[in-house]
Amino acid sequence: SQTIHQWPATLVQPVGSPLSLECTVEGTSNPNLYWYRQAAGRGLQLLFYSVGIGQISSEVPQNLSASRPQDRQFILSSKKLLLSDSGFYLCAWSIQAPSTDTQYFGPGTRLTVL
Amino acid sequence: KQEVTQIPAALSVPEGENLVLNCSFTDSAIYNLQWFRQDPGKGLTSLLLIQSSQREQTSGRLNASLDKSSGRSTLYIAASQPGDSATYLCAVSNDYKLSFGAGTTVTVRA
Numbered sequence: 001s002q003t004i005h006q007w008p009a010t011l012v013q014p015v016g017s018p019l020s021l022e023c024t025v026e027g028t029s030n031p032n033l034y035w036y037r038q039a040a041g042r043g044l045q046l047l048f049y050s051v052g053i054g055q056i057s058s059e060v061p062q063n064l065s066a067s068r069p070q071d072r073q074f075i076l077s078s079k080k081l082l083l084s085d086s087g088f089y090l091c092a093w094s095i096q097a098p099s100t101d102t103q104y105f106g107p108g109t110r111l112t113v114l
Numbered sequence: 115k116q117e118v119t120q121i122p123a124a125l126s127v128p129e130g131e132n133l134v135l136n137c138s139f140t141d142s143a144i145y146n147l148q149w150f151r152q153d154p155g156k157g158l159t160s161l162l163l164i165q166s167s168q169r170e171q172t173s174g175r176l177n178a179s180l181d182k183s184s185g186r187s188t189l190y191i192a193a194s195q196p197g198d199s200a201t202y203l204c205a206v207s208n209d210y211k212l213s214f215g216a217g218t219t220v221t222v223r224a
Binding site: 042043044045046049059088090092102103104105106107108110 | 148150155156157158159160163203205211213214215216217
């Protein structure tokens with residue numbers, strides 16, 4: 001069966017510090033991968049998605065970036081965190097395009113920027 | 115731009131009562147609509163997926179309907195239980211992306 005992992009589970013970082021969140025998927029090949037952010041009281045916002053190694057599409061211009069160095073690994077990064085980067089970050093995967101298949105979500109990372 | 119709205123934002127009911135959660139979306143050109151459940155501090159769990167050609171989907175005590183032309187979906191949960199307490203999110207698919215509503219937080223009182 002397929003599983004998705006995210007780490008760390010929680011993170012407290014000062015403003016201006018770098019960020020690296022990691023997501024890995026097991027039990028499937030060539031998944032579509034997604035990074036979402038969920039702010040308090042708001043819906044999920046798609047940040048990045050990837051259909052293959054090295055292929056990243058950005059949905060929202062900001063100080064975050066994403067990389068996919070391996071088929072089942074997706075990394076979210078920042079060189080300098082802002083207060084507004086605080087939130088709940090969720091990684092997800094799907095077998096096919098979202099038009100025909102559901103997305104499966106990881107447990108999330110709670111990021112607090114102070 | 116697709117806008118997804120969920121009403122009400124919060125709902126509290128006694129155990130055994132049926133739950134009705136509403137979702138509306140502005141762009142009817144969707145591929146599918148999905149309902150997710152989110153427990154506090156956790157990720158999302160997929161509950162039901164309705165393809166755009168379907169009118170409803172059922173899974174156990176859950177039933178979701180879709181009226182694509184009017185941009186509406188309703189999630190029914192029969193005979194609610196305290197374990198149903200969670201936030202329920204609606205999401206619609208346009209091409210490659212899902213657009214989410216802010217969710218309805220449900221509390222089922224024992």
